[in-house]
Each structure stands twice: as structure tokens, then as C-alpha cells.
Amino acid sequence: MGKTVTRVTKVVQTQVLMNGTRRVGRIISSLLNAINYLVRDKSGLFGLTIVVATGVIALTIHMWPLPNPDAMDYTPFLSPGGEHLFGTDRYGRDVLSRVLWGARVSISVGLAAAFSASLIGTIIGMIAGTYGGLVDTVVSRIIEIFMMIPTFFLALLIAVIMRPNVYNLIFVVAVTSWPTVARVIRAQVLSLKERLYVEVSQAFGASKRFIMVKHIMPAIVPLTLSYTVLLVSNAMLLEAGLSYLGLGDPNYPSWGRMIYEGQQLIFRAYWISLFPGLFLTINVLGWNFLGDALTRYLNPRRRAY
């Protein structure tokens, strides 16, 4: 597999570099390099497979020949096997169908929360790092405070006060997880600022904004991406934890919500909570492996390990 990918990469890269504009060519070629690395890295390949497979399920689930996830039947608590592969829940709904539909909710909440968190974190971290001075002091203090505060309890407090629905959940997760990103990005910007090419640019009279947009931002993007991937798993877990405590959105059953619904019935019908939990764990694992592999890819010193 690795060899084929490398060959394809090479061909596409030459094509793009020859025919496309230079910027698009560069982006596509570096993306291909990353994928090329990921499929050769065992855990990276595993993560990529899981993430892509679940993504495909989430996108195509409405076309699958499965019973409606909300369709109730007169056959509650059927054990796994036979017509209902994962059994049925207390209303006779098909657990397999619910779990696969749940992918859509969990993945979208995770992705949306992770993207918002890393967008906020990157912007704030970049501004603090580039401008320094008072802005930086204030931002660093805020980040420090957030590092100490038990985020789960803060998320809980906000989630209790805002009504439980999907958008509020995304908001809560984003608000409580941006500081981790801001911290990493700020540190990276500070080290980038010392680089010769930034100093040269400064010597030519470039403004701070110009340096931030032209020199720092492009160098930050890969790091932001790898952190976004790691944040997705965090967001999924946080969402599941809040849903488990009854703070999820009852209209959009995520995996966390399903575990919550199944947990009072563990002695009677373990499969109602077992399967959503299994899918959640495998997905979080996939995103974590993918994120770790990306971090290794971006930091060649770690690659040898």
C-alpha cells in the first residue's frame, strides 16, 4: 500500500507543480507528503482508516438499507443477532441503526467544536505571540488560569445554564478548550519570531501585521491542523461526558447520549450502552492516533521513535 501511495504522490506532485499555480501546487504537494507519511506509519494508518471510514458512514448513512433509527417496534430488549444485529433498545429501536446514525451527530459536534476551538486559539495565540507586550501578558495570564481550572466542571456549569442543545454543546466545548491551542501556538510564534527570515523582513521595515500574515501564519497552519485533530477526540469525549450526565441534546442522539440512555439498563440489556461506547472509543482512538502521527510528521525529531 505504502509503495503505491508514494508512486501516486510523485506523479500527482509533478503534474500539479508543472501545471497548477505555485501556491496551490505547494499546498497539494505538502498534503500528499503528509498522507504519504501517515499510510506508512502504523498507528497513523489505523487512525486514518477509522476516521475516513466513520466519515464515509456519517455522510452516506441515509442511503443505507437500515431501519429508521427512531422507528419504535413492539420488540424491545431483543438480544444482538438475527434481524437486529446489535439488538433493540427499550422502545424496540434498532441499536445498530442508532449507533451508525449517531456517528453523524458525534462527528459533527466533535469537528465543529474542535474547529472553533482551534480557530479561536490560533488567532489569540498568534496575536499574543506576534504583538507581545501588554496583550501577551494578559493572554498568557488567561491561558494560565484556564490551565488550572478543571475544565470539565466549568463546561458543566455553562452547560447547565444554557439549555441543552447541539449548538450550545459545541459552544461549551470550544470555549473550554481553546486555551490549550493558544498556548502551543503562542510558543511556536515566539520561536518563529527569532528566525532569520522574520528578522530580515523586519529589517526591511515590514509591519507586525505583515509579518504575522505573510510569515507566521503559513508556518503555523500545519501545527494548528494537527492540534485540531487531537482536539476532535477531546471534544467527542467532553460531549459524551456532558451527555452522560443528562446535558446532551435529546433530539440528536450522540453516542454519549445513547450510553446515558442505556446505563440504567446495564443489568438487563448491556448492548444498548456497549455498542455506542465501543464506537465512541474506537473513534476517539482513531483521532488520537491520527493526531499523534501528524505531530510526529511535523516534528521530525520525534519521527525516529
Added chain:
Amino acid sequence: MKTYLLNRILGSFLVLISVLVINFLVVNLAPGNPVIFMGGETGLVSKEYMDYMMKKWGLDKPVHERLLLYMYNVLQGDLGISYRYLEPVSKLILERIPTTLMITVPSIILGFIIGTLLATISANRAGSILDSFLSTFAMVFHSVPLFWLGIVLINVFSVNLKLVPATGMVSAQLMGKTGSFEYYLDIVKHAILPITTLTLGVFPAYFRLTKSVVMDQLTEDYVLTLQAMGLPKFKILYKHVLRNALLPAITLLGLQLGFAFAGAAIIENVFAWPGIGGLMLNAISARDYPLIMGIFLFVTTMVIVANILVDIVYSYLDPRIRRG
């Protein structure tokens, strides 16, 4: 060392103040009337209670005066009255916290020991099958939602194997027989599953951190020198390398406390362990804001205190700070 510690304590104080402000702002800036927030939405609360709350929290006064009043009350140890339990929040929390600590403290200690030891083994043989097995093992438990892990463990070890009791803290027939040996043995038996769950949830952080630190340390010159001196690998690893690698893990000990508390609060509900978790769940379902705010504040304070303690230990252990 003194200036270092003073700085840290000052920083902690700042964190505490900001938590107070966040707590206050979240409730006061939320849509809706803070009077209703503080007095409950169910309408079941008596008029006297509402009047008491109005006066106590100055709910008819402007925001900035209310903030000061809130801080004043909290600094006096008054976290308000829960309208679910109709008892002081501080009393409710203090009653439950020992039970929560009973599963949190052993889990953190076990997680620290297991995590750092496995990490050292893994780092020493980086790239081997053992290393990838241990790393995957840690990653799996880094990814698993703890409440679900608890449910699975109950299913396997209580329902199917019948090795340990599934839920609660004391068996019904031993209830009230405090002091006897059987009573304490029973509590230990009930605590096995929650502690196992939380330990499994806590150890991957130490594993991941310590592994990367040990691997960095192994490339240092002093390791080469010790090797050249003919010291056995075992001694180099556990006497010299691990000692240096433990410092960051000790810092993590304080930072992870918040995570451990959150984990404990959730899995207590899985195991029906009568700690702060059940209190939290009831507070959530009753929208008991004084209680939720109180728990948040209390947990944060504990994390801050633990971090100060960790800083003191750290500054003692690290000669660069001790002498600097």
C-alpha cells in the same frame, strides 16, 4: 526559591479570584433573571427562601455590588444554600468529599506509579513489540470514556464473573455496623472497581509524558558517561534517568487533579458511590445553581492548593530552583 514560590502563590490567588468572577458572571450574564436562577425555576421554593436569597446575595442591587457581596460571602466560607437539599452548600460538599477522595487519591497514586514505570520500560526498548504494545495499551485507555469503561467492568467482573460487588459503598446487611473489620473490608471490596476504572483513566497521561521525557534523557551525555563507567543499564535507568524524568510527572500530578476529580464525579454515578458525583448529578437535574457553583469553586480550590503543594515539593526536589 522563596521568590519562585511567592510568585506561584500569587498566581494561584489570581486564579482563585478569576474563578470567583467566572462563576459569578456565568450565572449573572446568562439569559434570564438571576433571581430566578438563584431561587430555582421549579417554583417549589418558599417565599421566605426567596426573600432570604434576595437579601443574602443582594439580588436587587447593581451587578458590581453583587459581585463584591458574592466574593465577601465566599471568602467567609458561605457558598449559599442548596434549594434541592435546603442545606448549606459548604456542609453538603464537605460531607461528601472524603468519600470521593477515597477513590481519587489511591487512583492518582496508582496511576502515577503504573504510568511512570511502564513508560520507563517502554522508553528503554523504544521500537520493540513490548513498546508498541504498552503504548497502544496506554492510548486505548487515554481514549476510552471512563463512564463506559466502568459499565463494561461492572458487566465483566460483577455480573458475569461475580468477583466484586457492582455498586454502592457498603452491602445492605453491614449497613450501620461501623467499626467492625467486615465493614471496612466490605468498603474496600466495593471500592475496587471504581479505583480500577479511575486508575486506568489516569495513568496514560503519566505514561505519555514520562515516556517522551525518558527518551530525551536517554540521549543525554550523562547516560553515555555512566555507561562508559560500566554501570548496569538497570541502575542507570532507575537510579539516574527516572529520577530526572519524574520531575515533569510530579508537576502533572497537580495539574491532573482536576481531571481526576471530573472522572471521579462521573464514575461515581456509574458505581453509585456516595461521593460528590451523586451530589453533582442531583444538582444538575434540579438546576441547583448554588450547589453547582459551589462544587466548581470547591474543586478548583482543591486543585489550586494541590498545585501549590506540588510546587513546594518540586522546588525542593529541583536543585536549580532550590539554590536559585
